[in-house]
Amino acid sequence: xxxxxxxxxxxxxxxxxxxxxxxxxxxxxxxxxxxxxxxxxxxxxxxxxxxxxxxxxxxxxxxxxxxxxxxxxxxxxxxxxxxxxxxxxxxxxxxxxxxxxxxxxxxxxxxxxxxxxxxxxxxxxxxxxxxxxxxxxxxxxxxxxx
Numbered sequence: 001x002x003x004x005x006x007x008x009x010x011x012x013x014x015x016x017x018x019x020x021x022x023x024x025x026x027x028x029x030x031x032x033x034x035x036x037x038x039x040x041x042x043x044x045x046x047x048x049x050x051x052x053x054x055x056x057x058x059x060x061x062x063x064x065x066x067x068x069x070x071x072x073x074x075x076x077x078x079x080x081x082x083x084x085x086x087x088x089x090x091x092x093x094x095x096x097x098x099x100x101x102x103x104x105x106x107x108x109x110x111x112x113x114x115x116x117x118x119x120x121x122x123x124x125x126x127x128x129x130x131x132x133x134x135x136x137x138x139x140x141x142x143x144x145x146x
Contacts, residue, residue: 033075035120035129037068044103058110059138065118065131066103073097075123079104082117113137 041049049066081089091104120129
């Protein structure tokens with residue numbers, strides 16, 4: 001009985017040293033490859049999205065997807081555009097630095113209403129992030145006010 005209490009006491013004393021993990025001193029790169037920002041937008045200016053679009057009406061024909069990446073230097077990242085579960089486009093980007101911003105665009109036909117999804121894939125094809133956009137008929141009650 002004394003041995004088991006000693007084991008519990010030792011385990012309890014060891015926890016504060018191991019948890020929580022010490023803060024990284026090398027900065028964000030230690031957190032691993034990731035998407036730090038992403039959004040659909042109506043345009044990109046000076047490497048930044050001009051707005052956030054969550055719902056788009058089908059009288060608008062083009063939309064952009066902006067992504068800020070960290071820790072992926074030297075890899076190729078892909079924006080995979082899907083509609084109704086069908087891959088409609090794949091755009092590949094070489095990542096040139098530890099913090100890198102990329103964007104792609106898609107021309108949409110008015111008949112392609114429904115949910116659009118962009119998956120951000122790393123060089124091995126693993127999904128790093130997903131985002132969805134609703135493309136609705138103009139005049140739809142779900143449409144944003146202009």
